[in-house]
Amino acid sequence: MTDRLLYLTGAGLAAMRHLEALPSDHRARSLRAQCLQVWVCAEPSEGWDTWPGAEGDTLAAALACCLEPLDGADLNGVLPIPGDAQLACWIAEQLALPGLESIRVGSGRDQGVVLDRAGRIQIWRRFRFESAHWLPRVPPDHPCGRLHGHGFRVCLYAEQSSADAFAELMADRLGALWAPLYAELHHRCLNEVPGLENPTSEQLAAWIWARLKPDLPALSGIQVEETATAGCRFDGQHHRIWKELRFEAALCLDQAPTQDGRRCYGHSYLIRLHLTAPLDPVLGWTVDYRDIKRLFKPIYDRLDHHLLNELPGLAAADPGHLLHWVRAELIGRLPALDRIDLYPTPETGVALCWGEAKAENIW
Ligand SMILES: Nc1nc2c(c(=O)[nH]1)N=C([C@H](O)[C@H](O)COP(=O)(O)OP(=O)(O)OP(=O)(O)O)CN2
Numbered sequence: 001m002t003d004r005l006l007y008l009t010g011a012g013l014a015a016m017r018h019l020e021a022l023p024s025d026h027r028a029r030s031l032r033a034q035c036l037q038v039w040v041c042a043e044p045s046e047g048w049d050t051w052p053g054a055e056g057d058t059l060a061a062a063l064a065c066c067l068e069p070l071d072g073a074d075l076n077g078v079l080p081i082p083g084d085a086q087l088a089c090w091i092a093e094q095l096a097l098p099g100l101e102s103i104r105v106g107s108g109r110d111q112g113v114v115l116d117r118a119g120r121i122q123i124w125r126r127f128r129f130e131s132a133h134w135l136p137r138v139p140p141d142h143p144c145g146r147l148h149g150h151g152f153r154v155c156l157y158a159e160q161s162s163a164d165a166f167a168e169l170m171a172d173r174l175g176a177l178w179a180p181l182y183a184e185l186h187h188r189c190l191n192e193v194p195g196l197e198n199p200t201s202e203q204l205a206a207w208i209w210a211r212l213k214p215d216l217p218a219l220s221g222i223q224v225e226e227t228a229t230a231g232c233r234f235d236g237q238h239h240r241i242w243k244e245l246r247f248e249a250a251l252c253l254d255q256a257p258t259q260d261g262r263r264c265y266g267h268s269y270l271i272r273l274h275l276t277a278p279l280d281p282v283l284g285w286t287v288d289y290r291d292i293k294r295l296f297k298p299i300y301d302r303l304d305h306h307l308l309n310e311l312p313g314l315a316a317a318d319p320g321h322l323l324h325w326v327r328a329e330l331i332g333r334l335p336a337l338d339r340i341d342l343y344p345t346p347e348t349g350v351a352l353c354w355g356e357a358k359a360e361n362i363w
Contacts, residue, residue: 053318
């Protein structure tokens, strides 16, 4: 089992750009102002001047420095073709920090690109639909056996063959392919849609995959988020699910340099538990989101409204040590667990991955 500890940080910027090479009727062809979100993921390596607990800040400072010339600028003055994919490649070149794993650029909230260290580019586009469903195979006392509904979010991922191609055109293609599925799913009861008689997140992701893959061989992933705290990603082979929880805690970083004013402070942490497992043949899911929450509860109770340094067995309260501690406490109860993300702040996080979890699908 190879562990990877990956640091993540995000920042926003506002910029102008136009993409002249796009077709004449394309909305991104003429000059327009846009808010962009950039996230980077990197593994600390030689050349990081940092200490345990400050890796996120080190990465955030490197990203801020890289994005500084872009904020408020006309991107066409910086890059010859400032499409999302070209921008991600530019950031990868400029970021003055070794260990870069991947970059995610979002133009607006609902589409963008992911560039990984192998140079692979994936376009993503997120959609939403409002539907009812119920899960017919759960035990009688399970609340999801009752008719209820969600604002489902679906994110489609597709590989782009060349760094010169326009992510914007693939995003349009994803929109066109999604339209008939939206017509079938939106404002419906999913159980009445053929093939979705047991509409778990996992079944829905596989159903969307089966519908889109023949027309889009470049399709690389389907992400379904049923609620704000739970979701599933399917890549044609594996289902990976996650459940998020939040806890409030204090920490003291004993290893902080003495001049560092943050020796004892606190965070509203977000923790995301990922599992990869085969589908249960009866229930049609991997592991019940509710079971993840239930099995994590005794650990949650030890974290929430506590000083982390008082946890027996926790060597230091930085995110890296805390993630290893949580895994050691939880893995016996949830053997399919293969990744844990911890966000001390909304802009900085750490992911501990092992087993099936692939670092290239970190976003
Ligand atoms: N592996 C799966 N587990 C569960 C699924 C599923 O599709 N796959 N679905 C459900 C329910 O439909 C439920 O609506 C969602 O579950 P849950 O995350 O527990 O929802 P909550 O609103 O209770 O979330 P909290 O944020 O924890 O309050 C159940 N399991």
